[in-house]
Amino acid sequence: MDRIRRNKLVIFVLVFPGLLVFTFAVLYPIFMSAYYGMTDWKGIGEFNIVGFENYRKVIFEDKIFRTSLLNAAALAFFTVFVQHPVAMFFAIITDKIGGKLESFFRAVFFVPCVISIVVTSKMWVNVLNSNYGLLNKILDAINLGFLKQDWLGHKDIALFSVIFVIMWQGFGYAYLIYYSGIKGIPEELLEAGRIDGANSWQQFSKITFPMLKPVIMVNVSIAITSSLKQMEPIYLMTNGGPGTRTQFVANYLYMQAFSAQKYSYANAIAVVFVIVCLITTVVVQNIFRSRD
Amino acid sequence: MKLLKKSLIAVVIMAMLFGLAACAAEKASNSPTPSTTAPEDSPEQQPETITINFFSNLPDRTAGQGLLEQTILDNYMKENPHITIKVEALQDEPYKQKFQSYVASNNLPDIFNVWGQPSFFQAVMEKGYAAELNPDDYKDYGFFEGSTTDFSYNGKLYGLPRNQDMTTVFINKAIFNDNNVKIPTTYNELVNAAKAFRAKGIQPLSINGRDKWILNLFFQDLVIKVSGNQRTIYDASTGKTSFASDPDIRKAAELFKGLVDAGLFQDSFTSADYGAAQNLFLQEQAAMFYMGAWEVGMASNPDNSEHFRQNVALIPFPTVEGGKGKITDVCAWNGGGYAVSASSPVKDEAIKLLNYMMHPDNWPKIGWQQGLVVPGQNYKEYMTGKENVLQVQLTDILNTATSMSGTPWNDFNPGDWKANVENLIQEFAAGITTVDEFLEALDNVVPK
Numbered sequence: 090m091d092r093i094r095r096n097k098l099v100i101f102v103l104v105f106p107g108l109l110v111f112t113f114a115v116l117y118p119i120f121m122s123a124y125y126g127m128t129d130w131k132g133i134g135e136f137n138i139v140g141f142e143n144y145r146k147v148i149f150e151d152k153i154f155r156t157s158l159l160n161a162a163a164l165a166f167f168t169v170f171v172q173h174p175v176a177m178f179f180a181i182i183t184d185k186i187g188g189k190l191e192s193f194f195r196a197v198f199f200v201p202c203v204i205s206i207v208v209t210s211k212m213w214v215n216v217l218n219s220n221y222g223l224l225n226k227i228l229d230a231i232n233l234g235f236l237k238q239d240w241l242g243h244k245d246i247a248l249f250s251v252i253f254v255i256m257w258q259g260f261g262y263a264y265l266i267y268y269s270g271i272k273g274i275p276e277e278l279l280e281a282g283r284i285d286g287a288n289s290w291q292q293f294s295k296i297t298f299p300m301l302k303p304v305i306m307v308n309v310s311i312a313i314t315s316s317l318k319q320m321e322p323i324y325l326m327t328n329g330g331p332g333t334r335t336q337f338v339a340n341y342l343y344m345q346a347f348s349a350q351k352y353s354y355a356n357a358i359a360v361v362f363v364i365v366c367l368i369t370t371v372v373v374q375n376i377f378r379s380r381d
Numbered sequence: 382m383k384l385l386k387k388s389l390i391a392v393v394i395m396a397m398l399f400g401l402a403a404c405a406a407e408k409a410s411n412s413p414t415p416s417t418t419a420p421e422d423s424p425e426q427q428p429e430t431i432t433i434n435f436f437s438n439l440p441d442r443t444a445g446q447g448l449l450e451q452t453i454l455d456n457y458m459k460e461n462p463h464i465t466i467k468v469e470a471l472q473d474e475p476y477k478q479k480f481q482s483y484v485a486s487n488n489l490p491d492i493f494n495v496w497g498q499p500s501f502f503q504a505v506m507e508k509g510y511a512a513e514l515n516p517d518d519y520k521d522y523g524f525f526e527g528s529t530t531d532f533s534y535n536g537k538l539y540g541l542p543r544n545q546d547m548t549t550v551f552i553n554k555a556i557f558n559d560n561n562v563k564i565p566t567t568y569n570e571l572v573n574a575a576k577a578f579r580a581k582g583i584q585p586l587s588i589n590g591r592d593k594w595i596l597n598l599f600f601q602d603l604v605i606k607v608s609g610n611q612r613t614i615y616d617a618s619t620g621k622t623s624f625a626s627d628p629d630i631r632k633a634a635e636l637f638k639g640l641v642d643a644g645l646f647q648d649s650f651t652s653a654d655y656g657a658a659q660n661l662f663l664q665e666q667a668a669m670f671y672m673g674a675w676e677v678g679m680a681s682n683p684d685n686s687e688h689f690r691q692n693v694a695l696i697p698f699p700t701v702e703g704g705k706g707k708i709t710d711v712c713a714w715n716g717g718g719y720a721v722s723a724s725s726p727v728k729d730e731a732i733k734l735l736n737y738m739m740h741p742d743n744w745p746k747i748g749w750q751q752g753l754v755v756p757g758q759n760y761k762e763y764m765t766g767k768e769n770v771l772q773v774q775l776t777d778i779l780n781t782a783t784s785m786s787g788t789p790w791n792d793f794n795p796g797d798w799k800a801n802v803e804n805l806i807q808e809f810a811a812g813i814t815t816v817d818e819f820l821e822a823l824d825n826v827v828p829k
């Protein structure tokens with residue numbers, strides 16, 4: 090069997106179908122995008138090759154592209170430094186509770202991930218609506234009316250509202266990964282710690298947290314890449330508005346292609362975007378590796 | 382051992398190849414099946430059956446224009462049993478997006494909705510995607526003068542408009558009366574009304590700012606009322622003059638900002654979509670609603686409350702103190718319409734259907750008499766005296782109009798002009814940019 094596995098022909102035959110799919114489903118579209126990015130195609134009729142003009146504009150001149158990347162960075166920041174600590178906290182708490190309550194909370198936290206993004210996004214649009222939205226009504230009811238805001242329309246607040254909703258939508262996954270990480274920590278280690286007189290904080294900082302490191306690495310990598318790729322909640326909640334304050338790259342390139350009919354430019358954005366994602370992933374991986 | 386190894390390798394390879402071949406064979410056997418059987422089936426069993434694919438931007442087939450469209454299509458199928466019409470309907474934005482992908486794959490449905498605006502239709506006509514129509518067919522159709530201009534290219538006709546579009550301010554008379562607020566006829570009165578309603582906790586005017594284009598129309602209305610010249614905004618849009626240096630446009634921008642600051646638009650208007658903005662008005666939570674004439678059906682739609690239907694009315698866009706525009710200078714155009722695909726296999730049948738739809742006895746007559754639309758064709762002879770209040774008021778405004786704008790300025794240039802100016806006006810409305818920044822940014826996106 091071992092020899093068969095080492096046979097080059099067998100390796101080739103086993104790898105080839107996957108490679109074929111990868112080539113046509115991933116590499117070929119990226120290559121075509123790169124090609125169309127070098128044209129002035131408007132989605133209709135013939136086009137001319139314009140070289141790297143579109144790419145130059147995306148990288149050096151496009152303020153909206155830059156805003157979109159900064160918004161993604163803000164989302165990644167809040168996800169990693171707000172959503173994840175909270176998710177980890179609740180994962181530890183639910184683990185400590187045990188029993189039926191544990192499975193109850195596990196289900197509760199994961200519910201938003203099971204519901205369609207369209208549904209949850211539209212729900213939040215209604216909750217945050219400043220005319221009839223639940224949030225402003227509650228603020229009114231508890232005499233905090235002065236805190237009422239135009240949550241999705243205010244130029245300085247809209248981005249944070251959107252970030253909050255996206256964090257809420259993704260909370261279940263972050264929680265579940267931490268939860269399973271915590272479940273994987275051998276009970277003997279914690280027990281040994283307790284016998285040695287470690288208090289709860291010491292147990293967390295000396296045992297749980299270090300043992301969770303691989304899980305944190307995976308979770309943070311996922312968070313950063315998914316922050317870059319956000320599209321549906323933005324499209325459904327603000328469509329990038331007001332102006333371009335809540336624009337994200339995927340939504341921006343979609344608008345460029347289908348609203349502005351700048352297919353070639355949208356392709357250029359897509360290619361630059363792929364490169365940005367790749368660089369980010371490599372950088373994040375390297376940071377973790379060097380920390381390891 | 383060697384033999385065993387070799388035979389194992391062979392088995393693995395065979396298995397893989399067989400798997401691949403099976404996949405390929407499955408595909409090969411699957412794909413032609415429908416295409417080979419279908420043409421055989423249809424001419425043999427039902428030789429006369431013709432299917433016309435109809436792509437519409439009116440997804441609600443039970444009310445308003447969608448109902449009208451569906452009624453006419455159903456009538457046509459009843460009169461021509463051998464014709465089957467397959468309707469695919471999407472809302473405006475998804476419609477435009479899907480339209481683009483149909484165009485990109487050169488696979489347009491037989492009849493489709495178009496907007497007679499350079500930003501949408503010009504490239505479609507120019508690149509030959511729309512079938513040429515014979516203007517003589519429509520001599521007796523009563524299309525308003527100039528209404529087919531934007532559906533023509535190089536002197537040839539490629540589409541037909543369906544409605545007379547115009548911006549109007551819908552009002553709820555009860556809210557005005559109950560709160561002792563004067564119905565505005567001038568800018569200052571509009572500002573005062575906004576302040577009076579705000580003081581009582583009522584949303585003055587509902588607008589779907591998330592959709593952006595409506596803000597462009599509102600701005601155009603202001604420019605018309607300030608300058609009194611319909612050309613002003615188009616001259617700036619084409620680079621003949623500039624937005625930043627035209628005093629009338631600057632004044633209009635300042636007035637626009639004044640209205641935002643006075644709280645005229647409802648809270649979170651920049652995040653309100655069409656449905657949300659309209660609901661606010663239909664639920665009588667807002668005193669006014671800025672929208673196009675195509676919403677005249679609101680006054681006869683039984684889904685709306687009796688109280689609302691009795692109190693809804695419309696007014697022309699207010700004049701501006703010191704402005705040169707009259708109340709009768711209006712922002713009106715012929716927007717939506719239909720065209721036939723040039724590459725349609727049933728092109729002649731599709732044109733026949735189009736001609737049937739737009740026949741004076743169909744779209745204009747049924748649409749007007751049922752209070753669903755304001756047709757782009759002469760509808761005077763279809764007046765029954767039973768028109769709803771909005772239809773009557775709108776007809777008055779149209780009949781007394783001293784000038785009409787034509788295609789809205791955000792749709793005036795092809796390419797990405799539309800996306801750019803719509804973004805810019807929303808930024809301006811949201812207070813992200815100042816008057817100066819807004820006007821300069823507009824000048825920067827004018828096609829060179």
